[in-house]
Amino acid sequence: MAMLPEHLLLGGIVLLIVMAVLGRGARSALWVALGAVVASCTAAFWLSNAQFAAEPFAGQFSVTPAVLMAKGALLALAVPVLLMSRTEFSDGEFSILLLSSLYGLCLLPSSDSFLVMFLGLEMLAMPVYALVLLAFRRPQSAESAFKYLVLSGAASATFLMGVSLLYGATGSMSVSAFGPALAAGDIMTRTAVVLVLLALFLKAAVVPFHAWAPDTYEGASIPVTAYMATLTKGAVLLAAVRLFSGVNASRPVVDLLMVLPLLSIVWGNLAAIKQQSFRRMIAYSSIAHAGYLFYAFLGDSAGRMQSVLFYVIAYSVTNLLAFAVMPQNDTDDQRDSLDALKGLYHRNPFAAAMIAIAMLSLAGLPPFPGFAAKFLIFKNVVAAGYTTYAVLGLVGSYLGIYFYLRVIQLLFMTASETTPGEKEAGGAARVAGVLCLVGTLVLAVLPGWVLGGM
Amino acid sequence: MSEFTMGPTLLNLVLWLPMVGVALVLLAARANDGLARAISVATMGVQFAVAAMLYLQFDATAPGLQFATQLPWIAQWGVSYLIGLDGFNILLVLLTAFLGPIVVLGAWTSIKKDVPLFHGMVLLLQFAMMGAFVAQDLFLFYLFWEAMLIPMFLIIGMWGGARRVYATLKFVLYTAFGSILMLAAVIYLVHTMQQSSGVLSFAFDDLYRAQLPLSVQTILLGAFALSFAIKVPMVPLHTWLPDAHVEAPTAGSVILAGVLLKMGTYGFMKLGFPLFPDAARAFTPILMTLAVISIVYGACLALVQTDIKKIIAYSSISHLGYVMLGLLSLELVGIQGAIIQMVSHGLVAAGLFLLVGMIYDRCHTRELAAYGGLARLLPVYSVFFMIFTLASVGLPTTSGFTGEFLALMGAFTAAWPAHLDGSNYPLVLAVVAVTGVVLGAMYMLRFALTFLFGEVKAPHHSPEHPLLDLSWREKSILGLLAVAVFALGLFPNGALQKTELAAKTYQSLVTTSRVPVGSPVSQAGVTP
Numbered sequence: 001m002a003m004l005p006e007h008l009l010l011g012g013i014v015l016l017i018v019m020a021v022l023g024r025g026a027r028s029a030l031w032v033a034l035g036a037v038v039a040s041c042t043a044a045f046w047l048s049n050a051q052f053a054a055e056p057f058a059g060q061f062s063v064t065p066a067v068l069m070a071k072g073a074l075l076a077l078a079v080p081v082l083l084m085s086r087t088e089f090s091d092g093e094f095s096i097l098l099l100s101s102l103y104g105l106c107l108l109p110s111s112d113s114f115l116v117m118f119l120g121l122e123m124l125a126m127p128v129y130a131l132v133l134l135a136f137r138r139p140q141s142a143e144s145a146f147k148y149l150v151l152s153g154a155a156s157a158t159f160l161m162g163v164s165l166l167y168g169a170t171g172s173m174s175v176s177a178f179g180p181a182l183a184a185g186d187i188m189t190r191t192a193v194v195l196v197l198l199a200l201f202l203k204a205a206v207v208p209f210h211a212w213a214p215d216t217y218e219g220a221s222i223p224v225t226a227y228m229a230t231l232t233k234g235a236v237l238l239a240a241v242r243l244f245s246g247v248n249a250s251r252p253v254v255d256l257l258m259v260l261p262l263l264s265i266v267w268g269n270l271a272a273i274k275q276q277s278f279r280r281m282i283a284y285s286s287i288a289h290a291g292y293l294f295y296a297f298l299g300d301s302a303g304r305m306q307s308v309l310f311y312v313i314a315y316s317v318t319n320l321l322a323f324a325v326m327p328q329n330d331t332d333d334q335r336d337s338l339d340a341l342k343g344l345y346h347r348n349p350f351a352a353a354m355i356a357i358a359m360l361s362l363a364g365l366p367p368f369p370g371f372a373a374k375f376l377i378f379k380n381v382v383a384a385g386y387t388t389y390a391v392l393g394l395v396g397s398y399l400g401i402y403f404y405l406r407v408i409q410l411l412f413m414t415a416s417e418t419t420p421g422e423k424e425a426g427g428a429a430r431v432a433g434v435l436c437l438v439g440t441l442v443l444a445v446l447p448g449w450v451l452g453g454m
Numbered sequence: 455m456s457e458f459t460m461g462p463t464l465l466n467l468v469l470w471l472p473m474v475g476v477a478l479v480l481l482a483a484r485a486n487d488g489l490a491r492a493i494s495v496a497t498m499g500v501q502f503a504v505a506a507m508l509y510l511q512f513d514a515t516a517p518g519l520q521f522a523t524q525l526p527w528i529a530q531w532g533v534s535y536l537i538g539l540d541g542f543n544i545l546l547v548l549l550t551a552f553l554g555p556i557v558v559l560g561a562w563t564s565i566k567k568d569v570p571l572f573h574g575m576v577l578l579l580q581f582a583m584m585g586a587f588v589a590q591d592l593f594l595f596y597l598f599w600e601a602m603l604i605p606m607f608l609i610i611g612m613w614g615g616a617r618r619v620y621a622t623l624k625f626v627l628y629t630a631f632g633s634i635l636m637l638a639a640v641i642y643l644v645h646t647m648q649q650s651s652g653v654l655s656f657a658f659d660d661l662y663r664a665q666l667p668l669s670v671q672t673i674l675l676g677a678f679a680l681s682f683a684i685k686v687p688m689v690p691l692h693t694w695l696p697d698a699h700v701e702a703p704t705a706g707s708v709i710l711a712g713v714l715l716k717m718g719t720y721g722f723m724k725l726g727f728p729l730f731p732d733a734a735r736a737f738t739p740i741l742m743t744l745a746v747i748s749i750v751y752g753a754c755l756a757l758v759q760t761d762i763k764k765i766i767a768y769s770s771i772s773h774l775g776y777v778m779l780g781l782l783s784l785e786l787v788g789i790q791g792a793i794i795q796m797v798s799h800g801l802v803a804a805g806l807f808l809l810v811g812m813i814y815d816r817c818h819t820r821e822l823a824a825y826g827g828l829a830r831l832l833p834v835y836s837v838f839f840m841i842f843t844l845a846s847v848g849l850p851t852t853s854g855f856t857g858e859f860l861a862l863m864g865a866f867t868a869a870w871p872a873h874l875d876g877s878n879y880p881l882v883l884a885v886v887a888v889t890g891v892v893l894g895a896m897y898m899l900r901f902a903l904t905f906l907f908g909e910v911k912a913p914h915h916s917p918e919h920p921l922l923d924l925s926w927r928e929k930s931i932l933g934l935l936a937v938a939v940f941a942l943g944l945f946p947n948g949a950l951q952k953t954e955l956a957a958k959t960y961q962s963l964v965t966t967s968r969v970p971v972g973s974p975v976s977q978a979g980v981t982p
Contacts, residue, residue: 394634413611
C-alpha cells in the first residue's frame with residue numbers, strides 16, 4: 001500500500017518488457033507507459049489526500065503525505081515527457097527506460113537510509129545514460145552519454161565516499177544522521193558532509209560541477225533533455241530536502257550553500273547569453289535554476305519541502321512547455337540552433353507564444369509561475385535572516401533576464417526565415433504543450449491553492 | 455454615502471474588460487484586421503464609460519477605499535486580491551481609461567502588420583496599467599507593475615523604428631533592474647512587519663502602520679525609489695526614455711508618456727514616501743535636487759534636439775520633475791498640483807506624440823530641419839499643434855498651467871518658512887525650478903516656430919500630391935484631448951475636490967514619524 005505508486009510503475013515496466021519480448025504492440029507501448037504513470041501518479045495523490053503515512057521497511061523507506069504529494073507531482077510531470085517522446089521514439093525502449101528512471105525517482109524522497117538513497121540515485125541515472133544514447137543518429141549522442149556516465153559515476157563515488165566516512169564517524173546509515181553531522185566539528189564528519197553535498201551539486205549541475213550539463217543536454221534528444229533538465233534535477237533536490245529535513249542551515253555548511261549556488265546563478269545566467277544552441281542555453285539556465293533551488297536550503301526547514309517542490313513544479317512545467325512546442329527539424333544542426341526560432345511567430349504563432357511564456361516564466365517575471373516560485377524561495381531566505389544573500393541572488397537572477405528576452409526577440413522581432421524541413425511539433429507533443437500550458441495557468445492564477453495542497 | 459452598490463462590480467469590470475478584449479481579439483485573429491481594431495476600440499470605449507461613471511459616483515468626502523473588492527488569494531503569504539478607488543488613483547484611472555480608445559484610434563492606420571497581436575498587446579498593457587493603479591495590495595501591485603513590461607517590450611520591439619530592438623531591450627533591462635531591488639525590499643518589508651507586529655499582510659493600509667527604524671527605512675526607500683525613479687524617469691536614470699520614445703510606434707509613445715511614466719510618480723506618492731516617511735523626509739533635499747535637475751536638464755536637452763520626437767521625450771522628463779517637486783513640498787497645494795500635473799502631462803504629451811506621429815505617417819521623417827511652414831499646408835493640424843504646445847508651455851486656461859503653478863506654489867510655500875529659519879536651499883531650488891518654465895516656453899516655441907512657420911517645406915509634399923490635412927478620425931481624437939486639456943485648465947475644482955482628501959492623507963502619512971518608539975536609530979540594518 002505504501003509503495004503503491006512504485007508497484008504500479010513496476011507493473012508497467014514488467015508489462016512493457018513482456019510486450020517487447022513478445023514482439024508486439026510497439027505502437028501501444030507509449031500508451032501502456034502513460035497508463036502506468038498516470039495510475040501511479042493518481043495513486044500517489046490519492047494516498048496523499050487520504051493523509052496516508054507508513055513505514056513499510058523500518059529505517060529504510062517511509063512515506064508521509066508530503067512525500068507522496070511530491071512523488072505525485074513529479075510523476076505528473078513525466079506525462080508530458082512521455083507524450084513528447086512519441087515523435088522520436090516509436091518503440092517501447094524509451095518507455096521502459098523512462099519508467100525505470102521514474103522508479104528511482106520515487107525512491108529518493110522516501111529514503112530513510114543512505115543505501116536506499118544511493119539506490120534511488122543510481123536507478124534514476126542509469127536508464128538516462130541509455131536514454132541519451134537512444135538518439136544514436138548523431139555522433140554527439142555517444143559523447144554526451146559517455147560524459148554523463150563518467151560524471152554521474154564520479155558523483156556516485158563521491159556520494160559513497162561521503163556516506164562511508166559518515167558511517168565511520170557516526171556508525172549509522174540513517175539519513176537522519178546527516179542533520180547533526182552538519183554541525184559537527186571533527187574533520188572526518190565535516191569531510192563526509194562536504195563530499196555528500198558535492199555529489200548532490202554535481203548531480204544537480206551546480207557551478208563549478210556544471211560543465212557536463214551543456215554537452216549532455218546538447219547531445220540528447222528533445223524529450224530526454226527535457227527529462228534531464230526538469231525531473232532528474234527535481235529528484236536530486238528532493239533527495240537533498242530529505243537529507244536536510246528538520247535541520248536549519250548553520251555555519252560552516254551555510255557558506256558552501258551560499259557561495260556555490262550564488263556562483264551558479266551568476267555564471268549560469270551569464271554563460272547562457274553567449275549560447276547559439278537552444279539546448280545549451282537551457283542547460284545554462286538550468287544551472288542557474290539549480291542555484292535558486294539550493295538557495296531554498298538557507299531557509300528554515302519547515303517550509304523547505306514546499307518551496308523546493310513548488311519551484312521544481314513551476315520550473316519544470318514551463319521548461320516542458322517550451323520543449324513540447326519546439327518545432328521539429330530533420331537535421332539536428334538546424335533543430336538545435338537558436339536561429340531556427342527566428343520569426344517563428346510568423347510561421348507558428350501558437351508555438352512562439354508558448355515558448356515566450358515559458359521564457360518569461362523561467363526569467364521569473366510575474367505573473368508567470370516562475371515568479372511566485374522564486375518569491376517563495378527568497379521570502380524564506382529573508383525570513384531565515386540571510387537578507388544580503390537574498391539580494392545578491394535576486395540581482396543574479398536579473399542577469400538572466402537578458403537571454404530569455406533575446407529568445408522572445410528572435411521569436412517575434414526578427415524576420416522569418418524559412419528553414420527547409422521544419423515541421424510543427426507532433427500531435428502528442430502538442431497535447432503535452434497544452435497540458436503544460438494548463439499547468440502554467442493554474443500555477444499562475446491559483447498559487448495559493450497549489451501551495452495549500454502541499 | 456451613496457447608495458451605489460454596483461460600485462465594486464463596476465470597478466472589477468474596468469479592470470478586467472481589457473482582458474475580455476484580449477480574448478475576443480485572439481478569437482478574431484484569423485478574421486480581418488478591422489475586426490481586431492473594432493473590438494479593441496469598443497472594449498476601451500466601454501471601459502472609459504464605466505470609469506467615467508465611477509468617477510462621477512466617487513464620493514470626495516468619504517475617507518478610505520471606495521468600490522473596493524477584497525478576496526483572499528494566496529492566504530499563506532497574506533496576499534489578497536484587493537482593489538479599490540481613492541483620491542490617489544481616481545484621476546489616473548480615469549486618465550488611463552480615457553487614453554485607451556484614443557491610443558487605439560490613433561494607431562488605426564499606422565499599424566499595418568500583425569494587427570491582432572498589436573491590439574492584444576495594447577489591451578494587455580491597458581489591463582496591467584489599470585491594475586497597477588487600482589491595486590491596494592503590494593503583491594498585486596508588483597505583479598501588475600512588472601506585467602506592464604512584457605506588452606511594452608513587444609510593442610516597441612515589433613512595431614518600432616529602426617533601432618527598436620536596442621531601445622526595447624534597454625527599456626526592459628533598465629526597468630527590470632529597479633524592480634528586482636524593489637522585490638527584495640517588498641519581501642523584507644513584509645517580513646519585518648510580520649515579525650514586529652504579527653500582521654502578515656501586503657495590504658497598503660496595513661503596511662502604512664509598519665514601524666521601522668530609520669536605517670531600515672532608508673535602505674528600503676532606496677530600493678523603492680530606484681525602481682520608481684527609473685520609471686518617472688528622474689535624471690540621471692532617464693537615458694532609456696529618449697530611445698524608447700523615439701523607436702516606439704506612436705501608440706507606444708502615447709501610452710509611455712501618457713500613463714506609464716505616471717506609474718513612477720504614483721509609486722512615490724502611494725508607496726515610496728508614505729511607507730517610509732522618516733527616510734522620505736531625510737531624503738527630501740536630495741530628491742528635490744534631483745527633481746529640479748530633471749526639470750532644468752530635461753528642458754535644456756529638449757532645447758537642442760533635432761528629432762521632433764526627442765524634444766517631446768525630453769520635455770516629459772522636465773514636466774515630471776514638477777510632479778516630484780510638488781510631492782516633495784508636502785504642502786497641500788503642491789501635492790494636489792502634482793496630481794493635476796500628472797493628469798495634465800498625460801493629456802498634453804499624448805496629444806503631442808499623436809501629432810508627431812501623424813506628421814511622421816505623412817512625411818516619414820522626424821528631422822525638425824526637414825519641416826517648415828506647416829501652418830500654410832495643414833491649417834487644422836497646426837491649430838491643434840499650437841493648442842498642445844501652449845498647454846505644454848503652461849498657458850493659463852490649459853491644464854498645464856494648473857499643474858505647474860500649483861506644484862511650484864507648493865514648493866515656494868514649503869521653502870519660505872525654511873528660508874525664515876535660515877535655510878535658503880529649498881528657496882534656491884524653487885527659484886531654479888521656475889526657470890524650467892521659461893526654458894519650457896523656449897524649446898516648445900522654438901519647435902513650433904520652425905515647424906509651423908517660415909519657409910514652406912515638408913518631405914513628400916509636392917503640388918501634385920499635397921499633404922492631406924487631418925482626417926475626421928484624427929480631428930476627433932485630438933479634439934477630445936483638447937477638450938480635456940481645457941476642461942482641466944478652466945475647471946480644475948472638480949478634480950481638486952476628488953483628490954483633496956488623498957492629498958491630506960499623503961501629507962499626514964509622510965509627516966508622521968513611524969520610527970518605533972525606544973529603538974536606537976542605528977539599529978542593525980538589513981545585513982544579518
